[in-house]
Amino acid sequence: MKKESVFKDKDKLSTNYNPKNLPHRDEEIRSIASLLAPALKGNKPSNLFVYGKTGTGKSAVIKRVTERLRQKSEENGTEVKIVYLNCKLRKVADTEYRLIAELARKLGKDVPSTGLPTDEVYERFFDALDSDKRILVLILDEIDSLVEKTGDEFLYNLTRVNEELKRSKLSLVGISNDLSFTRDIDPRVKSSLSEEELLFSPYDASQLKDILQSRADEAFHEGAILQGVVQKCSALAAQEHGDARRAIDLLRVSGELAERSDSEEVRPEHVDKAENEIDRNKVLEVVESQPRQSQAVLWSIINLCEERDEMVQTGEVHSLYEQVCNTSGLDPLTQRRVSDLISELDMLGIIQAKVTSHGRYGRTRMIKPAVSTNVKNQLKNILKEKYYFG
DNA sequence: AGTCCACAGGAAGGGCAGGCGA
DNA sequence: TCGCCTGCCCTTCCTGTGGACT
Secondary structure, eight states, X not given: OOSOOSBSOGGGGSTTOOOSOOTTOHHHHHHHHHHHGGGGGTOOOOOEEEEEOTTSSHHHHHHHHHHXXXXXXXXXXXXXXXXXXXXXXXXXXXXXXHHHHHHHHHTTOOOOSSOSOHHHHHHHHHHXXXXXXXXXXXXXXXXXXXXXHHOSHXXXXXXXXXXXXXXXXXXXXXXXXXXXXXXXXXXHHHHHHTSEEEEEOOOOHHHHHHHHHHHHHHHBOTTOBOTTHHHHHHHHHHHTTTOHHHHHHHHHHHHHHHHHTTOSSBOHHHHHHHHHHHHHHHHHHHHHTSOHHHHHHHHHHHHHHHHHTSOEEHHHHHHHHHHHHHHHTOOOOOHHHHHHHHHHHHHTTSEEEEEEXXXXXXXXXXXXXXXXXXXXXXXXXXXXXXXXXX
16 A cells, blocks of 8 residues: 555546547547538538447547537537447447437336337337427437447438428437448438448558557556567457457556566566556456356356367257256256257357368367466366356 | 258247336 | 336247258
8 A cells, every 4th residue: 555556547547437538540530520520500411321340449549439429419509419329338239229229218218128029119209309409410329230230221221310300300329349240230221321431441560559658648657567468469459350448458457467467667578567457357258248048058068078088069068068957956058959059159259159060970160268278277167167067 | 753851940929028008 | 106118138839941961
């Protein structure tokens, strides 16, 4: 407690912090601003579709521009309402019903979390929207994950809204991490959603360094970071498609590790440790949030693979899983369902599962854990302690 | 060329919890 | 209280399939 922290203001490195400076995104800020500007004159801005990989500043730029838009509209008294929704937020906006219900709520209409027919929810949303003359700028972040889960019907409805509204206008801003996302949606939806498109290209290492340096200046005490730390963080993040969020996380965790080890400054070796720790935490967190059935499946996969020292197939996993269920008092699910759980674990990046054909010996998924031995052992301990005995 | 394995994965529908209006 | 609606998780049933083997 006596020691002075390396941090001056750690919040500046948190994911929620929206920085004043957005280096290397001036052009994007300008074009989005000019696209949304008509709202200030009471005209509907074109729908906008923004895409780019994670940590390329999409959400930060949009938030920044819309915040300015809000200020301006307050100044000159135009009715512009801005609603930001992250479609990945569990239990909030991850289904069509929840999304529209949440929108209606944000506009001041009360909607129960379940129980209404969907068209009723749409109606309430339209009512709320049309109750005043205004422009609504609706920002849907991570829109790809919602479309993947529930289909593109809600987008179709939202892009048609303006035909039904008498007084208000709705403008859509979609943000997607998935570059190929528009390929699979209804062409009519596609054309109206992407009246305008903007691609955020990844940062390169030197741009990342600028970004990181400006954050580091805000977050750390002077001289608390040794030379090379910022470079190292940005170089590591640049390897991973130029993800600024990753770079900032690395820096934050490095700082925390330095602090924990009673060091007065952050050194490059702290960055190495930070990299490991971040990977590990991510996996452990995801696994702990999985339902028990999924955990049992994962437990079976890890054990089978270890025993065999090779990849295993769906059928084998399922039979061990059934045993695991019996010993731990779980109701075993059918192979069909387990097959889906395996796909989910694969999508989460915890395991690797590839469909392979063995000719005469059938066609199945070949499965193995996709985490380092270190993380795998920790996973084993957690799962073993929590539920199962092997 | 045909067979056949061991599933993949789509479709349909059951059952549950939560909610509405009459 | 009843009939009906939703999302969600799951089962049942089914057709499709890549490629080693015959």
